[in-house]
Amino acid sequence: MKVICDSHIPFIKGVLEPYCDVTYVPGQDIGPQTVRDADALVIRTRTRCDRSLLDGSKVRFIATATIGYDHIDTRWCESHGISWTNAPGCNSRSVEQYMGSLLVTMSQRLGFECRRKTLGVIGAGNVGSKVARLAALLGFNVILCDPPRARQENNAGFIALDELIERSDIITCHVPLTFEGQDATYHLIDRKRLDAMNGSQILINSSRGEVVDSTALKEALRSKKLGAAALDVWENEPGIDPELMDLLFCATPHIAGYSTDGKATGTAMCVQALGDFFELPCREWEVPELPCPPQALEFDIDTRGIKPQEVLAKAILHTYDIMQDDSGLREKPAAFETLRSGYHIRREFTAFTVKPLNDDTGRASAFLREAGFNISE
Numbered sequence: 001m002k003v004i005c006d007s008h009i010p011f012i013k014g015v016l017e018p019y020c021d022v023t024y025v026p027g028q029d030i031g032p033q034t035v036r037d038a039d040a041l042v043i044r045t046r047t048r049c050d051r052s053l054l055d056g057s058k059v060r061f062i063a064t065a066t067i068g069y070d071h072i073d074t075r076w077c078e079s080h081g082i083s084w085t086n087a088p089g090c091n092s093r094s095v096e097q098y099m100g101s102l103l104v105t106m107s108q109r110l111g112f113e114c115r116r117k118t119l120g121v122i123g124a125g126n127v128g129s130k131v132a133r134l135a136a137l138l139g140f141n142v143i144l145c146d147p148p149r150a151r152q153e154n155n156a157g158f159i160a161l162d163e164l165i166e167r168s169d170i171i172t173c174h175v176p177l178t179f180e181g182q183d184a185t186y187h188l189i190d191r192k193r194l195d196a197m198n199g200s201q202i203l204i205n206s207s208r209g210e211v212v213d214s215t216a217l218k219e220a221l222r223s224k225k226l227g228a229a230a231l232d233v234w235e236n237e238p239g240i241d242p243e244l245m246d247l248l249f250c251a252t253p254h255i256a257g258y259s260t261d262g263k264a265t266g267t268a269m270c271v272q273a274l275g276d277f278f279e280l281p282c283r284e285w286e287v288p289e290l291p292c293p294p295q296a297l298e299f300d301i302d303t304r305g306i307k308p309q310e311v312l313a314k315a316i317l318h319t320y321d322i323m324q325d326d327s328g329l330r331e332k333p334a335a336f337e338t339l340r341s342g343y344h345i346r347r348e349f350t351a352f353t354v355k356p357l358n359d360d361t362g363r364a365s366a367f368l369r370e371a372g373f374n375i376s377e
Contacts, residue, residue: 001278002058004035005042008341009065010260011267011287012042019280028337035059040278042270045071046337054082061277065266067091067126067257068208070177083277087269089126091262093348093372095206096130098256099172100371101322102204102230103138104313106170106249110202110228114309115139120168122161122188123207124149128174137367139309143167147183165193170202177208191216197226202249206232206256214244221247232256238336245333252325253339260290261348293345295319297352298376304358308367315354315368320346349373 003016007024016022025034027046032053035041040061043049049062050073062072062084069086077084107114117140121132124146132142143164150158165171175185189203189212197203203226205212214235220226221244230250234240237254245251264287275282299318303311328339349372356364356375365375 001040002038003040003042003274004030004038006030006044006047006065009042009044009267009270010263012271015271015282015285016274016280019278019282032057040274042274043071047071049073049077049084051076054080061085061274063087063270063273065090065263065270068176070208085270085273087266090266090269091257091259092126092130093350094257094259094262094346095127095174096134097259097316097320097346097348098206098232098252098322099131099204100134100138100316101320102250103135103140103170104316105322106202106228106230107313110249112169113139115141117141117169118143118167120145120164120171122146122164122171122173123175124158125174127207128172131172131174134371137309137312137371140170161188162193162196165196165201168201170204172204173207173211175207175211177210185211187211187213189213189217191219194220194225199224200227202227203229205230209233209235209237214241218244218247240333240336242333245330250322250326251329252322253329253336255325255340255343258340258343259346259348260293261351264290290347290351291345293319293347293351297347298355299352300355300357301364302357303364308364311356311359311364312367312371315349315352315371315373319349319352 001020003020003022005012005022005024006027008027027044030047035053035057038059041059042063045066048071059082064086066086067088067090072084074084119135119140119142121128122145124144132144136142144158145161145164146158178184179186191213194216217229221229228249231248232252233254268286271282271285295318301311301314353374353376354368359365369375
């Protein structure tokens with residue numbers, strides 16, 4: 001049995017070789033000749049799986065080590081007997097960490113208190129719900145827009161998109177990229193909605209680049225219709241717009257979900273799914289051990305005289321400083337793909353243990369524990 005794997009998927013090399021003939025190819029280089037004799041593909045977003053790639057091939061199964069699957073023509077695949085699977089939720093805690101670092105950094109550098117701001121979360125699925133929870137812990141007033149969930153749950157706790165935009169100080173997108181139907185998200189944030197901004201609002205997109213009309217965003221930033229913006233995802237990746245990048249508060253190379261833990265989970269979900277489909281003995285495989293990051297996995301925070309939210313902010317920045325990724329992209333925007341494929345070790349909150357000093361009331365410990373940190377007494 002022949003499997004083609006994206007060579008940039010971490011932790012997978014050597015795992016399938018006992019059962020399969022495995023070929024590793026960079027995702028953007030996987031073409032029709034590569035997959036012609038393959039039985040299965042294990043990919044990321046850089047491989048577009050549609051008729052032009054798969055027609056005439058032997059492929060029966062596709063696993064993508066990503067939450068999103070807009071790079072798979074699911075309708076065509078299913079009509080041609082090709083099963084597929086994604087990795088829902090695999091990197092949701094990674095994006096939560098990314099957003100936590102971004103929001104704390106914005107608060108410090110733009111000079112606002114979290115408790116005085118309303119964060120509007122568009123999309124309250126695996127990712128958006130975690131972002132909303134962490135933001136609430138940091139003190140934000142959080143409002144949610146998720147039309148599919150609103151219909152399923154009788155509007156409980158959700159508001160319409162245009163109302164969210166009107167009421168929010170910061171707007172963050174956590175939606176899949178879809179082009180059809182009443183919930184289509186292509187250019188969800190378009191010129192009309194950007195024109196409705198009040199000049200002090202902040203827009204964040206870490207979902208898919210095409211969710212925001214980048215030309216209209218650039219114009220909104222230039223004309224001060226928008227206070228600031230941060231992008232992790234871009235239209236026309238990896239060929240990003242340098243003029244737009246120069247206007248952003250924070251610019252990163254599509255790495256919000258790139259924690260080491262998240263990538264390990266995505267890889268494991270693909271291996272397990274492939275094992276289930278082909279009845280191979282790897283249905284329960286997991287990455288055996290994850291590498292350590294450069295910073296200490298155990299650290300102290302003196303909580304004396306500071307609020308629990310501030311303790312949490314300090315802990316978040318210990319685990320991840322988003323502005324390092326911002327600097328890396330600004331220094332070498334042409335190295336977008338290299339920055340992704342060679343991304344540094346970033347561990348999620350659950351890998352860290354915090355010792356809150358002088359936490360007599362236990363409130364700081366409670367906040368840290370709620371965010372996912374381990375607590376050392």
